[in-house]
Ligand SMILES: Nc1ncnc2c1ncn2[C@@H]1O[C@H](COP(=O)(O)OP(=O)(O)OP(=O)(O)O)[C@@H](O)[C@H]1O
């Protein structure tokens with residue numbers, strides 16, 4: 001089977017991780033586990049949600065790309081992609097828009113990009129609060145350059161990405177079913 005990679009990107013709180021989890025449970029699409037130096041959130045599990053690293057251990061990984069986001073380092077490794085591809089030919093990966101652009105450059109033939117957006121950017125902040133992110137972490141994040149950047153589809157992804165407005169979860173699920181059908185037909 002031909003390997004394929006669905007790269008899910010968009011602003012913080014737009015629902016990238018939620019969509020990636022849903023694709024795993026509803027369509028058996030494995031998720032790539034990426035690496036980060038940021039502290040673990042209350043419900044996150046090492047090796048499942050992320051590989052939680054120190055700057056020293058992260059530097060030892062074979063990274064395809066890495067970014068700094070709101071003061072922490074994130075990166076995706078060849079090993080993690082291969083682990084996901086051992087389970088199925090179509091896998092998903094959640095990254096910021098800089099990472100999405102890098103993936104299109106590195107793997108142009110096998111990458112599809114899904115850009116998530118919302119109608120009101122205020123709802124992103126509400127979602128981070130509901131997710132129980134620490135208030136100081138939310139404040140740092142929404143004043144970061146990365147936050148503003150990821151609200152808008154980068155011009156380089158304009159012709160390449162499927163844009164999905166994730167306001168209403170039922171509508172999102174329908175749109176995802178239609179998208180996944182295009183991979184499987
Ligand atoms: N359509 C939706 N309607 C309401 N809440 C949603 C919707 N989609 C996701 N959420 C909620 O919004 C919060 C943020 O979602 P999620 O963690 O998936 O975002 P994310 O894009 O991965 O964020 P980040 O980049 O910060 O990791 C979660 O609590 C999730 O349950």
Ligand SMILES: Nc1nc2c(ncn2[C@@H]2O[C@H](COP(=O)(O)O)[C@@H](O)[C@H]2O)c(=O)[nH]1
Nearest residue numbers: 034035067069074075076094095096098099
């Ligand atoms: N370019 C990359 N971006 C990544 C990677 N892993 C996660 N991310 C993105 O970072 C921000 C913040 O994530 P959070 O879990 O702290 O909320 C978000 O946009 C993620 O998609 C990666 O390996 N490379």
